Amino acid sequence: MIDAIEATKEKMVLACKALQKQRLLDGYGHLTARLSDGRILSTPHMPPGKVAARDIIIIDAQGNKLEGAGEPNGETPMHTSIYKARADVQCILHYHPDELVIVAATGQEIKVIANCGVHFYRGTPIYDSPLLIRNHQLGDKVAATLGDRSAVLLRGHGGTVVASNLDTLLRRGIDLVRSAKIQIMAAPLGALKTHSKTECEQMAAGREQANASRRHVDFYISEVLD
Numbered sequence: 001m002i003d004a005i006e007a008t009k010e011k012m013v014l015a016c017k018a019l020q021k022q023r024l025l026d027g028y029g030h031l032t033a034r035l036s037d038g039r040i041l042s043t044p045h046m047p048p049g050k051v052a053a054r055d056i057i058i059i060d061a062q063g064n065k066l067e068g069a070g071e072p073n074g075e076t077p078m079h080t081s082i083y084k085a086r087a088d089v090q091c092i093l094h095y096h097p098d099e100l101v102i103v104a105a106t107g108q109e110i111k112v113i114a115n116c117g118v119h120f121y122r123g124t125p126i127y128d129s130p131l132l133i134r135n136h137q138l139g140d141k142v143a144a145t146l147g148d149r150s151a152v153l154l155r156g157h158g159g160t161v162v163a164s165n166l167d168t169l170l171r172r173g174i175d176l177v178r179s180a181k182i183q184i185m186a187a188p189l190g191a192l193k194t195h196s197k198t199e200c201e202q203m204a205a206g207r208e209q210a211n212a213s214r215r216h217v218d219f220y221i222s223e224v225l226d
């Protein structure tokens with residue numbers, strides 16, 4: 001069990017470094033992963049891209065710190081509420097990329113006009129408040145807005161991505177912002193042709209297979225390894 005926890009911490013650290021390298025994380029944002037016993041590994045209250053494995057703290061399902069020197073992030077209730085609502089979710093990324101703020105400000109969800117957007121074809125609902133998610137009542141509202149989807153946009157604030165494993169989380173975290181960027185770039189060109197539901201379903205099924213994100217993840221991790 002100890003080895004599994006340490007391995008998960010190392011994966012979390014690499015994911016944060018990869019996201020920072022892509023300029024998707026700055027001084028803020030956080031990443032958590034749920035353990036099989038219900039406890040949660042969390043980056044502490046510090047810039048996530050600067051976190052080492054020894055910095056990662058362990059919190060309980062209510063967000064109380066159990067182990068580690070650092071403190072939980074102020075928006076920890078968003079993570080614990082989503083874990084409570086979604087048995088399938090094992091890891092969560094919350095971040096504040098400009099592209100997500102811009103798309104959410106238009107009132108639009110992510111449009112699937114490129115293959116990187118297929119993860120989000122079932123919708124990226126918008127949580128319609130810029131207030132930080134600092135208590136369980138707000139956390140539960142974000143979880144309800146997310147529903148059974150892969151990502152939620154938070155107006156004026158950022159976005160939150162969920163997955164069943166860290167490889168998929170890293171891929172979705174990168175692809176959500178890339179999809180937003182493509183949507184913003186395409187907007188001045190007029191009407192957009194989006195992927196059909198059938199096309200999305202066919203492509204999404206392929207991504208459920210084991211190691212479907214391997215090449216994608218290996219590339220972004222390689223960018224932060226010597």
Ligand SMILES: [Zn+2]
Nearest residue numbers: 075094157158
């Ligand atoms: Zn935030």
